[in-house]
Amino acid sequence: MLDANLKIQLQAYLEKLVRPIELVASVDDSASSNEMLELLQTIESLSDKIALSTHGKDARKPSFAVTTPGQPISLRFAGIPLGHEFTSLVLALLQVGGHPSKASADVIEQVRNLQGSYRFETYFSLSCQNCPDVVQALNLMAVLNPAIEHVAIDGALFQDEVEQRQVLSVPQVFLNGEPFASGRMDLEQIVARLDTGAAARDAEKLSAKAPFDMLIVGGGPAGAAAAIYAARKGIRTGVAAERFGGQVLDTMAIENFISVKETEGPRLAAELQQHVQSYDVDLMNLQRAEKLIPGKEFIEVQFANGAALKARSVVISTGARWRQMNVPGENEYRNKGVAYCPHCDGPLFKGKRVAVIGGGNSGVEAAIDLAGIVSHVTLIEFDAQLRADAVLQRKLHSLANVKVITSAQTTEVTGDGQKVDGLIYKDRKSGETQTIELEGIFVQIGLLPNSEWLKDTVKLSARGEIEVDARGQTSVPGVFAAGDVTTVPYKQIVIAMGEGSKAALSAFDYLIRSSAPQEEAKAA
Structure with missing residues (x-):
């Protein structure tokens, strides 16, 4: 089931375990149960810290719990987590086995402080590139907080459940038996939904930040490129994104990104974020822009949670989203077919x-x-x-x-x-x-540009795209734009990156030229 190379890689990861793990399988005589047991037996053979038991009593078969003695962790997979979910399984083993998560200390503390009882069920498909983020986030929450339970369910294997609960899109999450969310969500987004006071605290924290030299609004390929080019100039750079990675997160196979023969959207998005964060960039995620207020000294951007950020220049790279048909029944049956x-x-x-x-x-x-x-x-x-x-x-x-x-x-x-x-x-x-x-x-x-929040301030085309010149300049001084939200033709990742780089360089040139007279006056 796992080839030799994958076994070697997995064994190397399992060497990071600091406490024992017990895999408790619930099985029957089905072929899928035998397949799951084969996977678990292979994993057991790769580490002396892992023990396998087949005495599980869970109603879902095949399924297995990942536990450790003395820790109240309730984390389970119903099905065979291969495909996109194999990484979720590996991370679950590491985290249950005591290896620390890479999540921020603030978010980890938020999860540990959640009060109440949370029983999560996530339906996924092995071909879904959006599902692992949700599965991995909820698994980590189950490891961190004993009040949180999580089971990840392969919808294709449990078709009767899928039919009964009318699950027609994945990832689909239920909380305490009721629908909670559908679609891609990361750890921060899930915690924000549960911690109702988080948005207000976040808004207050953001609004207290000093003005940026350049603020990039949007975190797709264009925004990431703009941030890197701005940061390399040594100026104070911020990125405020509703969802870092943008549409790339929803892209399966990428085969036309020059010099990279083949990759997947989520992997590219993660690499973009790592590259951005290797520079001195203030990355602010989960921030949906709602208003742009031009000014002589600073441009202000207001966000849905009440936060406001100021900057001497702004690069808008809010991208686009899937276009809807806008016909009767479409919204009513969204995620229901x-x-x-x-x-x-x-x-x-x-x-x-x-x-x-x-x-x-x-x-x-x-x-x-x-x-x-x-x-x-x-x-x-x-x-x-x-x-x-x-x-x-x-x-x-x-x-x-x-x-x-x-x-x-x-x-x-x-x-x-x-x-x-x-x-x-x-x-x-x-x-x-x-x-x-x-x-x-x-x-x-096709796509619809995310530009509604700019209708009263920046000149838009009839299609709602931001009109830009050859330098990425919009109709508002100091405000530049790049990527799929603009009138630049051909909505491609490589083009968005080039446009983001160009917009940042143009914004930097604007900053130099707009500050020169003031510096000359001071010298005089």
Whole structure:
């Protein structure tokens, strides 16, 4: 199950254990139980600090608890945590075994101080790149606080539970039996939801900061590049991001980032953050900008939690988000059959009928991926022809369980009140309305810039993108912009990084030129 190289790597990690671990398995006679036991036996063989017991009594089979004698830790995996979740398993072993977490001391203290009783259940899929962040955060919380329990459940393996609880997207988290959250969340975000006073404390702390020379708003590839270029100039640099990594966190395979043959979004986002933090940059996460206030000396940015930061120059790199269809039923059935990440949620629709909305590269790639999982895929494209690359179209048309409908406008998502049961579209040639019965809809129709908060201050295009010149300058002096939120064509990671670097250099040039007269006056 684990190849020789992976065993060697895992054994090296397990040498960091400082206290014994017991793996308590709950199994039956199924093939999946045998597969899980094989994995656990391999892990046991790699460290004398690990013992395996098969006397577990948990109702979910196969599943296993990760415990240590004398510690009230309630942490369990239901299923076989391979794929993207193998890292979650390794981290759970290390943390239960006493190896310290890399989380900040402040967040760790917040977790330990949480009062009450928290029983978390997280449904994941092995192909979901967003799930490990949630699983790992809740596992760590279970290690740190005895009042917190967590079980991570492979939704594809426990289909009856998934059907009963109407889980149609992952990661899906339940707290004490009730829906808590869906989608990617990190440790800080989860703790902020539980610690209701955290936002106010954070806002007060941020507002007390001295003005920055350059403040970057947004933490995607453009924002990270801008921060690095600014910090290398030796100026006071801050990054305020709602979610550091941005859309990169939701990207599965990256194969066109020059000099890196292949990587994954979450890995690239983590490397970006490490690079930024290797410089003297004040990184402020979980900060959603709400207002920009230009000024002669300082520009102020106000945030949703009430915080306000000031800077002599600002680089806006708030990126974009998935565009919605904006049709009746879409919001009502979001995460109830309407999904935006085929890699994450595809396995939950195994053997079912789904539709993909959008005939660009992302839509056709989604249809190809889903065709290997679901029973049938209907791809719906508004235009008269697909817009994806020719190589992708050839692959799509070679699949027997895919149907392509062009010149079609989706007009409504239908459902039974709990989940999607179909969609309605209009044939743009004949004007006739057609209905398709299905269980899932994956929307892949491009991006929408995160610029609503700038409507009254910065000039925007008709599409809502920030208008910038060749230097990244916006219509407001001292305010620059870069990346997918701007009018720069081709929304690509490598382009965003270049634009972020350019915007930071332009902002630095602005700072030099705007301060020169004042310095000359002082000298005189």
